Amino acid sequence: MKATVPVTVAGLKTACSQCNLVELCLPFGMSENELDRLDELVGARRKIKRQQNLYRAGDPFEAIYAIRAGSFKTDVLLEDGREQVTGFQMTGEILGLDGISTELHSCNAIALEDSEVCVIAYAKLEELSREVEGLQHQFHKVMSREIVRDHGVMMLLGSMRAEERLAAFLLNMSQRFTARGFSAAEFHLRMTREEIGSYLGLKLETVSRAFSRFQDEGFVAVQQKHIRILDNAGLKRLIQHQPCGR
Amino acid sequence: MKATVPVTVAGLKTACSQCNLVELCLPFGMSENELDRLDELVGARRKIKRQQNLYRAGDPFEAIYAIRAGSFKTDVLLEDGREQVTGFQMTGEILGLDGISTELHSCNAIALEDSEVCVIAYAKLEELSREVEGLQHQFHKVMSREIVRDHGVMMLLGSMRAEERLAAFLLNMSQRFTARGFSAAEFHLRMTREEIGSYLGLKLETVSRAFSRFQDEGFVAVQQKHIRILDNAGLKRLIQHQPCGR
DNA sequence: CGGCTGATTGAAGGTTTTCAACTTTTGTGG
DNA sequence: CCACAAAAGTTGAAAACCTTCAATCAGCCG
Incomplete structure (x- = not known):
């Protein structure tokens, strides 16, 4: 010094x-x-x-x-x-x-x-x-x-549906991890489902269900807070091509 | 000059x-x-x-x-x-x-x-x-x-229900009109129901229905874009004391 | 290891949306 | 200035999405 x-x-x-x-x-x-x-x-x-x-x-x-x-x-x-x-x-x-x-x-x-x-x-x-x-x-x-x-x-909150919101959230996190030199595809979320839900205007159960569906559809591998993105493009498609919500 | x-x-x-x-x-x-x-x-x-x-x-x-x-x-x-x-x-x-x-x-x-x-x-x-x-x-x-x-x-968007959002919106407008020297209780909205809805994350029909309910309950008198607030305190109560929404 | 918090999943219920018909208002041109 | 078309608003019924309630499971920390 x-x-x-x-x-x-x-x-x-x-x-x-x-x-x-x-x-x-x-x-x-x-x-x-x-x-x-x-x-x-x-x-x-x-x-x-x-x-x-x-x-x-x-x-x-x-x-x-x-x-x-x-x-x-x-x-x-x-x-x-x-x-x-x-x-x-x-x-x-x-x-x-x-x-x-x-x-x-x-x-x-x-x-x-x-x-x-x-x-x-x-x-x-x-x-x-x-x-x-x-x-x-x-x-x-x-x-x-x-x-x-x-x-x-x-x-997000005003015009997107639950799964779109979560997809956008995951892509945003991924991008920010990337900017910090971490993997874009695999990262650890520090917040709970409830906190994600609050941010996205959803209940924690809805967040959990959306995670499960993403996993079923092969977009991500979810293990509690550990996320692996398997189909980035798929998540992006989710955001733009959904009917509507509210 | x-x-x-x-x-x-x-x-x-x-x-x-x-x-x-x-x-x-x-x-x-x-x-x-x-x-x-x-x-x-x-x-x-x-x-x-x-x-x-x-x-x-x-x-x-x-x-x-x-x-x-x-x-x-x-x-x-x-x-x-x-x-x-x-x-x-x-x-x-x-x-x-x-x-x-x-x-x-x-x-x-x-x-x-x-x-x-x-x-x-x-x-x-x-x-x-x-x-x-x-x-x-x-x-x-x-x-x-x-x-x-x-x-x-x-x-608003993440934690409030339709009627709470509209109540908060009306109170906000009222306050801003007041700050500009206009009446707090009576004003003219310049935006459509659809624009209000978009702002509040609701469909225009939902906005319209909420207006009608406010009118039925005596909180406001609504005539298209012309709004008269009859029960300011009532609207405020609406915002804080409702079950929840999502 | 036990108790706790956090997460998942199912079923039922509620709020908001969607679809549709109708009314009212606004704007434009004859 | 009226007439008419277009835009904006209202209302009802059905459907969709998300929430609520509840039970269960997984992981973590002392």
Whole structure:
């Protein structure tokens, strides 16, 4: 560690410039010089154990988080207890953007496994992104990407039937694992059937049944959370060529 | 018009500092000085006739738009023709944020009535928001608010039943009309039952039936697109105290 | 190893969709 | 300005899809 870098808790200081997640994370597309400046910004890392909250709805908003290791879900709770999972996040993805609007977090972020995040103080981010054009631009892209992703989820929830939703979900997971250097065809889901169901607007039994049908039809091999995709094209066809639903 | 302001098409130059939508729009919360700078940014206005596109999915992204008058819907189309309405936008709201991520628009924006928008060149916005802190902050808030709104829609689509969705929709519209100085209890919807249905993940017949039931139960008086809310609290109760749906 | 959580599967029930007929409103052109 | 066609909205009955309820099975952790 360079002497110029201020020492933080137990040498946990992060350096984006050294991180292998650069291409997936906030720094994507930034120049060498810009990257160096980014290292000023990113504070200590924080470890979150499985099932623990990174933040809760109502918490004051102070930072956004880049997932360094592990994975999360975000959800919104209705007063009567109903839960809606709004997303699953993997390494390199940014959490906490919901808090900017009211300066309070509006959803819960919960680790699906033991995880680690880089803490990015939001005040500092605004400050630095006024100076570093690449950072500003990239940050805007990250927010916009989240909006586009949300529209995709609305499409799922509003216009697709159960099996289409699950197929789209699996293809999306596959693609994101691929981007992280993992197998596109074989992966391990960190979330339960109930969480998948909540995300897709389905009951867990419906998710389970859809998995079984996919297995029967030879699209995938399912063993609990372990998924092997056998017919990628078949899943894609499923999404587009089904009557309708609602 | 001041001589220092560059003259654009037919004197259509907008001045945020003069606009009565300030409190609802991008400039909200900015200081007098900051507002003056904002006037540099906002280009000509553009009129969009009913049913016309402000932009289409795939169009190159160059600007975001502030709705000066009228209203819009945004939607995403699936290859097989299915449409998902992702939102309805009213005066003061910002359109086009979806385009930042890929520099191509990812959805369609269509005027629900003859409308007018202020064109905000995105490159200029980034430039100016590096100089004007209040603008930067406000722009981030606008994007974050969109993300939070989207989560709310996911909740609707994923966890609520037909009547709950429509109740939530009506209450949301009422609140937004109120914010614009219109009656909270009586308003005119600019979209069809089919568009409402698409937004809520329901078929138009289901929307129509839900309207009829609300009328029978005395929650609202419905006459085609004209809505009168008779029992606001009743609608609110509907949202929280229903068994479940899916 | 036992108890727990998570997952699977079947049968019955419910909500929403589909199909269809009909009414009302809107828009256009004579 | 009326007439008429097209679009939008309403309503009923049947069907489809998903949920609910229930029982069973599998895997995991202490």
